[in-house]
Amino acid sequence: MAITEAIKALKIDFPSDQLVLGGSAEFDKLNSSYLSLLQSELEPAAIFLPRSKDEVAKFVSVIKPFALNSDARFAIRGAGQQPVPGCSNIAGNGITIDLRFLTGIELKDGVVSIGAGERWGPVYEKLSEQGLGVTGSRSALGGIGGLALAGGLSFFSSREGFICDNVVNYELVLSTGDVVNANATENADLWRALRGGGNNFGIVTRYDLKTFKQGPFWGGAVFYFPPSFPGQVQAYCDELNKPDASKETHIMVSQGFSGVFADLGGHFCMNQLYYTREVEKPAVLEPFGNVQPQIDPMNSMRMLTLKDAANEQAQQSSNGVRCAYMNTTVKADAATLIAASDIFTAAFQPLKSLEGLTCAFTLQAYPVSLLKKCDNSLGLDAAIGPLVSILLLNWWKNKVDDDLVIKSFKNVLEEIDKDAASRGTAVPYKYMNYAYDFQDPITSYGIEFHKKLREVSKTYDAEGLFQKGLPGGFKLFL
Ligand SMILES: Cc1cc2nc3c(=O)[nH]c(=O)nc-3n(C[C@H](O)[C@H](O)[C@H](O)COP(=O)(O)OP(=O)(O)OC[C@H]3O[C@@H](n4cnc5c(N)ncnc54)[C@H](O)[C@@H]3O)c2cc1C
Known part of the structure; x- marks a missing residue:
């Protein structure tokens, strides 16, 4: 079976505590930690826990031929707080890449860099020590990815805009396995596409957001x-x-x-x-x-x-x-x-x-x-x-x-x-x-924006890994 082969291929590079197979107590603990039971009821064959962007890149390179050519596909999980079934988990012959160990919060020159496995609570804690705020989830438990890739409302939206509009740089792994940055000067078309385009372009490993002075x-x-x-x-x-x-x-x-x-x-x-x-x-x-x-x-x-x-x-x-x-x-x-x-x-x-x-x-x-x-x-x-x-x-x-x-x-x-x-x-x-x-949120953005998003997908993911190989969430090509 393709999934058995895919797991075998991943085992060459990753130890068993990073590739947690179904049926184990650890697997059950990880898979039951979604907000929605409807997501937990979708049991993948394995959960992969990368510890760095390079490991995410390795995962993409290994899984790609399987995901494009068989039913051994994958799902990307941030904090697992979005309830729609299958958006961040996958049933049966798939592997869920759970980003929880991509942590780290660093503040430099008014920009906070946040690992994709963080939640907003610790980010707020760190920033409040400096009298700063950022547009993030109103819930301390929310994951970064869901919000920074989809739009996102924060307490400060009326003043600062959507959460995605405050992301000055996304660091992500493309379907080629390359790690790139997307910002106003580098891959700017991709940067704009990620601001609302969800999981359609790559696995984001770090988000850089601008901060602002914020008191109580x-x-x-x-x-x-x-x-x-x-x-x-x-x-x-x-x-x-x-x-x-x-x-x-x-x-x-x-x-x-x-x-x-x-x-x-x-x-x-x-x-x-x-x-x-x-x-x-x-x-x-x-x-x-x-x-x-x-x-x-x-x-x-x-x-x-x-x-x-x-x-x-x-x-x-x-x-x-x-x-x-x-x-x-x-x-x-x-x-x-x-x-x-x-x-x-x-x-x-x-x-x-x-x-x-x-x-x-x-x-x-x-x-x-x-x-x-x-x-x-x-x-x-x-x-x-x-x-x-x-x-x-x-x-x-x-x-x-x-x-x-x-x-x-x-x-x-x-x-x-x-x-x-x-x-x-x-x-x-x-x-x-x-x-x-x-529902079909991407179509709701309008023909022009949908077309642009599809063009960006063709530029950065010509074979459609994040369409065919990552079936969950809201896709550009239905
Ligand atoms: C208590 C609560 C409070 C909330 N408050 C707010 C709020 O204040 N404002 C608001 O706008 N919404 C809010 N929401 C909704 C929230 O925006 C979504 O639930 C959001 O998707 C959660 O993000 P997550 O990373 O935990 O989601 P996940 O379920 O992990 O992922 C959601 C989607 O994003 C993709 N994704 C996640 N990380 C990555 C990544 N690194 N790279 C590529 N794709 C990725 C996944 O594949 C999936 O399709 C709230 C929800 C709850 C339950």
């Missing part, structure tokens, strides 16, 4: 009740549509259902609010922080460091759960968003009795200030802003409910898109990291 900031969460939700959505859109909308706010407005809120009938509303300067109770957040009535003991608004804020977000998720994320984007129009919220609310009613069901409808803004900073492949333009991303997050307990949950919320998205189209507020863009497998 005001933020936290506020919980309240469904009758106030439409008013909150209206206030959100009013703020976003102001010509002088604040560049310092980062606001997420959510509602959803969870057994945790059984005393309240399960239906909850939550605002996550940040003002990214050291200002207590800034006026711009008042309509969202002071919503009444609210669940006072759950109000966590306070002065935070970046590390505190990211740790707080990390506590909201745990590994090894059945979950699915899916998303769409619309203009920042309150009527569209309120209608979308009604579609969501109606859809979860018949699912409330499913064991362990938690579902959320989360709005995240792409303000004009963020869109103006776009220098990437996402196909977004300030002229169509402000926009709002609608994220549907679903968790549930039992495998038998997978299809029902996924189909139900897929229908919700389709209805939302249809309704938005009828209002003239629909936007094609789908965020790769929140997309489920029935």
Whole structure:
């Protein structure tokens, strides 16, 4: 079998503790450490753990003939926090390259260089010692790759742009096995393609991001009740549509259902609010922080460091759960968003009795200030802003409910898109990291950007190793 031959070939160069075979306790430990159980249920034949970029390059050279000519393919894993099955793991005859040991965080001349196996938490810790910040995941547990290759929203997005727009250099292994840099002056077409192009071009081994001065900031969460939700959505859109909308706010407005809120009938509303300067109770957040009535003991608004804020977000998720994320984007129009919220609310009613069901409808803004900073492949333009991303997050307990949950919320998205189209507020863009497998984020970037990404792929990966040989994630050539 090809996979047996591929493993045999890798064993020549790598010891057994770096090539962990299925069936061992170590394998089970590694493979069960994904955010989503749906990813852990895909068991590869082996997990490869490189310790340097040269080992990644060696792996690519060895696996390439197998991956191009047989079913012995591979997957790339960062921190394994993206839930769509198969994006960072592979079933059966494949090998998952898990980058967790490519660590290291170095700060030089205002640029932080981060090993591809790091998570954002330690990066924030290191930078805060110097009074600096960086655009990264709001969760300390998030991997670097998923965010820096897909777009990515941070606490500072309104002011600093998408996470990918702050990557000044990607160091990566190409399909040729060469290690190259992609930045504004070297392989600039590849650099721009990586800013939104996901895992389609190579295995990134290091990310260099610009930093900025950052002190503590005001933020936290506020919980309240469904009758106030439409008013909150209206206030959100009013703020976003102001010509002088604040560049310092980062606001997420959510509602959803969870057994945790059984005393309240399960239906909850939550605002996550940040003002990214050291200002207590800034006026711009008042309509969202002071919503009444609210669940006072759950109000966590306070002065935070970046590390505190990211740790707080990390506590909201745990590994090894059945979950699915899916998303769409619309203009920042309150009527569209309120209608979308009604579609969501109606859809979860018949699912409330499913064991362990938690579902959320989360709005995240792409303000004009963020869109103006776009220098990437996402196909977004300030002229169509402000926009709002609608994220549907679903968790549930039992495998038998997978299809029902996924189909139900897929229908919700389709209805939302249809309704938005009828209002003239629909936007094609789908965020790769929140997309489920029935979605096609790369096509959503638009024909021109898609074409450009395909051209870059042909330049740097003529044989299509990262298309055919790496089937998971969202591909350029479907
Ligand atoms: C609690 C939580 C908080 C979140 N917060 C945010 C947030 O603040 N902002 C936001 O935008 N999103 C957020 N997300 C979504 C997040 O962006 C994705 O889950 C992201 O993909 C995680 O990155 P990862 O490296 O852990 O993912 P993985 O699952 O490891 O990988 C995701 C994709 O990237 C590819 N990839 C990873 N590393 C590399 C590499 N080195 N080279 C090539 N390809 C690579 C993989 O092949 C895969 O296709 C959050 C998710 C969770 C669970």
